[in-house]
Amino acid sequence: MQVLTQTVRFDSDLIVKHDRPTPRYTSYPPATELHENFKESDFIAAIERGNQKKTPLSLYFHIPFCESACYFCGCNVIITGLKDRVVNPYLEYLFKNIEQTAALIDGDRVVNQMHWGGGTPNYLSPEHVEMLWNKIHEHFTFAEDAEISIEVNPRYVDRNYIQRLRKLGFNRISFGIQDFDPKVQEAINRIQPEALLFEVMDWIREANFESVNVDLIYGLPYQNLETFSKTIEKTICLNPDRIAVFNFAFVPWMKPIQKNLPQEALPQAAEKLDIFHMTIDKLTESGYVFIGMDHFAKPDDELAIAQREGKLHRNFQGYTTQPDSELFGFGVTSISMLHDVYVQNHKRLKDFYKAIDKKHQPIEKGVELTEADNIMRREIIMELMCHFRLDKREIEKKYGIDDFDRYFAAEENELKDLENDGLVENTIDRIEVTPAGRLLVRNIAFAFDAYTKERQHQRFSKAI
Numbered sequence: 156m157q158v159l160t161q162t163v164r165f166d167s168d169l170i171v172k173h174d175r176p177t178p179r180y181t182s183y184p185p186a187t188e189l190h191e192n193f194k195e196s197d198f199i200a201a202i203e204r205g206n207q208k209k210t211p212l213s214l215y216f217h218i219p220f221c222e223s224a225c226y227f228c229g230c231n232v233i234i235t236g237l238k239d240r241v242v243n244p245y246l247e248y249l250f251k252n253i254e255q256t257a258a259l260i261d262g263d264r265v266v267n268q269m270h271w272g273g274g275t276p277n278y279l280s281p282e283h284v285e286m287l288w289n290k291i292h293e294h295f296t297f298a299e300d301a302e303i304s305i306e307v308n309p310r311y312v313d314r315n316y317i318q319r320l321r322k323l324g325f326n327r328i329s330f331g332i333q334d335f336d337p338k339v340q341e342a343i344n345r346i347q348p349e350a351l352l353f354e355v356m357d358w359i360r361e362a363n364f365e366s367v368n369v370d371l372i373y374g375l376p377y378q379n380l381e382t383f384s385k386t387i388e389k390t391i392c393l394n395p396d397r398i399a400v401f402n403f404a405f406v407p408w409m410k411p412i413q414k415n416l417p418q419e420a421l422p423q424a425a426e427k428l429d430i431f432h433m434t435i436d437k438l439t440e441s442g443y444v445f446i447g448m449d450h451f452a453k454p455d456d457e458l459a460i461a462q463r464e465g466k467l468h469r470n471f472q473g474y475t476t477q478p479d480s481e482l483f484g485f486g487v488t489s490i491s492m493l494h495d496v497y498v499q500n501h502k503r504l505k506d507f508y509k510a511i512d513k514k515h516q517p518i519e520k521g522v523e524l525t526e527a528d529n530i531m532r533r534e535i536i537m538e539l540m541c542h543f544r545l546d547k548r549e550i551e552k553k554y555g556i557d558d559f560d561r562y563f564a565a566e567e568n569e570l571k572d573l574e575n576d577g578l579v580e581n582t583i584d585r586i587e588v589t590p591a592g593r594l595l596v597r598n599i600a601f602a603f604d605a606y607t608k609e610r611q612h613q614r615f616s617k618a619i
């Protein structure tokens with residue numbers, strides 16, 4: 156069955172035929188390419204290159220603690236009720252991490268985006284939030300219109316906490332719903348009654364945040380088309396500015412916490428397809444714009460505007476409107492994404508603390524894009540992922556290649572099968588993802604991925 160939904164055409168048969176595991180392309184090369192032989196000096200040299208260009212900054216701060224475990228969780232988290240006993244030392248080291256890295260970054264470089272994620276950033280007390288906020292502002296200069304966002308767990312905030320965040324200067328906020336259905340919530344060990352979610356949204360609106368994002372997940376136990384339709388309807392009533400709808404990846408061999416989920420209650424692939432199809436229909440019919448593969452935004456939201464104007468970008472946090480900034484991640488597991496170098500901090504607290512004690516950058520691994528070919532492929536993949544089209548002449552001009560079609564003959568050949576099924580159009584000047592190909596854009600982008608080609612697809616998730 157084919158249905159036209161704005162610029163997306165949902166064709167279940169083609170999705171089933173072509174949907175193979177691929178990277179999510181929040182970065183190119185994907186995070187799986189980061190390796191432990193990466194040298195700290197290469198990171199420092201990359202920071203210096205950004206200093207020369209005065210590239211603006213995007214900052215990410217990671218709070219790894221959570222009060223209780225959600226059984227679907229794929230993040231690297233520390234579940235603990237110890238509160239101050241873990242937060243105090245963590246902040247002490249996070250502050251050192253800030254001091255150490257800020258000393259390498261030119262003071263003229265302005266921050267135009269900051270995000271606090273986790274784990275659960277509101278594991279911090281309001282006082283701790285303020286301490287961290289002040290520390291960051293001691294070391295960095297923020298643009299007046301900087302986007303400053305935080306994720307909160309709705310079960311652990313109150314009206315006062317929300318107001319304090321807004322007063323401090325956070326102007327965007329995000330919280331996870333996943334599903335409104337009590338049976339699903341019980342199965343995933345995340346019970347947050349509907350009334351609570353609406354109350355949290357009221358507090359957020361009252362505090363006048365500029366943008367509110369909520370997360371949903373499909374593919375969880377006990378979900379079916381009917382129950383998830385209700386979740387979508389309730390989400391529309393909640394009226395957030397952005398909605399992220401993620402496909403649940405059941406990978407208990409990698410995330411043992413997922414062994415707690417009743418596997419027999421997970422929806423089958425066909426049901427998941429129906430759920431996602433319904434989600435796109437309902438959200439777009441109610442006025443949300445479908446951004447990329449898994450985000451929806453109101454038409455006047457910056458993400459929707461950026462996509463319309465061809466200014467949407469992608470980084471490790473997903474879609475972003477900040478094109479030219481370099482992302483610096485602070486705290487355990489955080490990823491930094493500079494122009495040609497990506498690094499990830501240590502995942503274990505112990506290692507993170509040890510490196511900082513030795514006055515080293517707490518880097519566990521990294522990768523450097525040493526060749527222009529890699530940078531060009533990154534641009535091609537990101538253009539396809541964000542704007543679903545590619546101007547071959549622009550790529551030729553920018554990267555000094557004579558003939559796009561000759562340079563990428565093998566890649567274009569790989570696209571043939573997708574082209575024959577009407578998922579992509581390859582003309583003299585452009586590569587264009589069709590409405591039917593949009594949900595398979597990762598598979599189209601994959602043709603240009605030189606890093607992953609040699610590797611087994613199985614390490615990645617499917618689009619749906």
Ligand code: SF4
Nearest residue numbers: 221224225228230274
């Ligand atoms: S609150 Fe978020 S990070 Fe923490 S366990 Fe639940 S899903 Fe994972």
